[in-house]
Amino acid sequence: MSNFTYRLCKSNENEAVTDLFYANAEALCLPDRNAAAKITEFIYAHGQVLGGYHNHKLVGALGYFLGEPKQDFANNDLLYLYVGAILPEYQLTRLFYHGLLFILQMYQGTAVTHIQLQAEENNPYTNKLYGRFAQPLAIEKSPRGVPVITYGGSIEDAMAYLSRGKRPRPAPTTPQQFYIEHRIRPYVQPHNWNL
Numbered sequence: 001m002s003n004f005t006y007r008l009c010k011s012n013e014n015e016a017v018t019d020l021f022y023a024n025a026e027a028l029c030l031p032d033r034n035a036a037a038k039i040t041e042f043i044y045a046h047g048q049v050l051g052g053y054h055n056h057k058l059v060g061a062l063g064y065f066l067g068e069p070k071q072d073f074a075n076n077d078l079l080y081l082y083v084g085a086i087l088p089e090y091q092l093t094r095l096f097y098h099g100l101l102f103i104l105q106m107y108q109g110t111a112v113t114h115i116q117l118q119a120e121e122n123n124p125y126t127n128k129l130y131g132r133f134a135q136p137l138a139i140e141k142s143p144r145g146v147p148v149i150t151y152g153g154s155i156e157d158a159m160a161y162l163s164r165g166k167r168p169r170p171a172p173t174t175p176q177q178f179y180i181e182h183r184i185r186p187y188v189q190p191h192n193w194n195l
Helices: 011-023 033-046 095-107 124-131 155-163 175-182
Strands: 004-008 048-054 057-066 078-086 114-120 135-141 147-154
Touching: 004 095, 011 033, 011 048, 011 057, 011 078, 033 048, 033 057, 033 078, 048 095, 057 095, 078 095, 095 155, 114 124, 114 155, 124 147, 147 155
Parallel strands: 078 114
Antiparallel strands: 004 048, 048 057, 057 078, 114 147, 135 147
């Protein structure tokens, strides 16, 4: 399942995005499909949806804005990740991780310099992930009434964390240098090996 593709969803995909949000109704605290449709409409009215696709099927969506909704989107140097959802059968993949990296690469080097995201207060995995490249800014309630922690940081810091391990490491020039860099000690048999 590693052959995922990412692109911005078109406006004619709003039903598929709504279906995806509704498939995660419990996790997103949505009472019905109408609530999922309102979220989709709000995102399309003020922002974009990044879609994650597997064999041309939408399996993940990340709605975001340039600017913070509380500030009426005035601070457009901020990438505000509003809501994300992945179909249940794809949730243990790296879809979100690579989707987040994809969206940061889209805005790297532009006027957008900061990122804000929210994690549910009782979700240790997401809080740990966001805490590695962003700082907690506030504890508040989401529009759906769920306690969340808002994280913020620079796009460059997030890119540095998410891109780690992606660059090939230079090969050591000599075996001696390899041993020094990695502190590998040669194997020495124990003094009592022949007893």
